Amino acid sequence: MKQKWYSFLLILLFAMIGLVGCGTVSGDDDSAKKEKGTTSGDTVTIEHEMGETKVPVNPKKIVALEFSYVDALAALDISPIGIADDNDKSRIIAPILDKIDDYTSVGTRKQPSMEVISSLQPDLIIADVQRHKDVFDQLSDIAPTIVLNSLAADYDQILKDFQKISNAIGKEKEGQEVLEAHKKRIEEIKSEVPADEDRVVLPGVVTPDGFFAHNMDSYTGSLLESIGLKNAIQDGSDRYNKINLEQVVEFNPDVLFLMQAGDETIIDEWKQNPLWENVSAVQNNSLYTVDRNTWSRFRGLISSEAILEEAVQQLYGN
Numbered sequence: 001m002k003q004k005w006y007s008f009l010l011i012l013l014f015a016m017i018g019l020v021g022c023g024t025v026s027g028d029d030d031s032a033k034k035e036k037g038t039t040s041g042d043t044v045t046i047e048h049e050m051g052e053t054k055v056p057v058n059p060k061k062i063v064a065l066e067f068s069y070v071d072a073l074a075a076l077d078i079s080p081i082g083i084a085d086d087n088d089k090s091r092i093i094a095p096i097l098d099k100i101d102d103y104t105s106v107g108t109r110k111q112p113s114m115e116v117i118s119s120l121q122p123d124l125i126i127a128d129v130q131r132h133k134d135v136f137d138q139l140s141d142i143a144p145t146i147v148l149n150s151l152a153a154d155y156d157q158i159l160k161d162f163q164k165i166s167n168a169i170g171k172e173k174e175g176q177e178v179l180e181a182h183k184k185r186i187e188e189i190k191s192e193v194p195a196d197e198d199r200v201v202l203p204g205v206v207t208p209d210g211f212f213a214h215n216m217d218s219y220t221g222s223l224l225e226s227i228g229l230k231n232a233i234q235d236g237s238d239r240y241n242k243i244n245l246e247q248v249v250e251f252n253p254d255v256l257f258l259m260q261a262g263d264e265t266i267i268d269e270w271k272q273n274p275l276w277e278n279v280s281a282v283q284n285n286s287l288y289t290v291d292r293n294t295w296s297r298f299r300g301l302i303s304s305e306a307i308l309e310e311a312v313q314q315l316y317g318n
Contacts, residue, residue, distance in 0.1 A: 071300020
């Protein structure tokens, strides 16, 4: 009987030690998790251009370092707290500015301010692989950072990254719904393009120093192609090329969409050159000046619809 009593006491003692040990481990874990601002089960792992990042579920304080990410967030009814707006709020196009709240500028897209970003205490940063891969570690020290492909993306890549952003901010279902509505709208616009449309188009940024053509693989070029507007440059060269007047004549677009930067551009100079009159778009009076922010910088669902609506209206009066 005495031996049974000792055995019972030993079992009870070991059980108490086990409980104390478990309590200690739990407390340490809770402290560590609290310091990180998240707990296991409260993060989602997002694969991106620089690997994988654990992002808090439903992040509330988001910094966007490219305009396409601002577009994506606005389409999901989310307002970023910080935007790399190139220190120029006028670059935020009207349909997006109407959907977001006041924000803090974190500087330029090329060189965002780490100090300002840190001061915002974000719980998610969305960066671009072309612009920000070298500062990924610095950004990650501030907050969980996902790196996507905006600057060098075509239209299809923009759609894929929109879904990735939706997943990262806990709006996967809403993102799918928004994406389906977008695709439906694109099909509606596409139906306004005549089936026998055979003109070739060339979008390009025009500055005082040059003409920067966007080929069929560029964001704007691939977007226009998605509704049947064939790009004049189909040779697989770089997506964005500075070309001269002789090359414009060689590509001979029937339509020019000019994303103008500045009051005077290279076009003013070319107009004095007899070669300019050899371009079909000039002969057909099919030159359209469009907003550079909408047509080139934003690269998102909202801006894509705006671009195609304007293109169809310019070409067909719809």
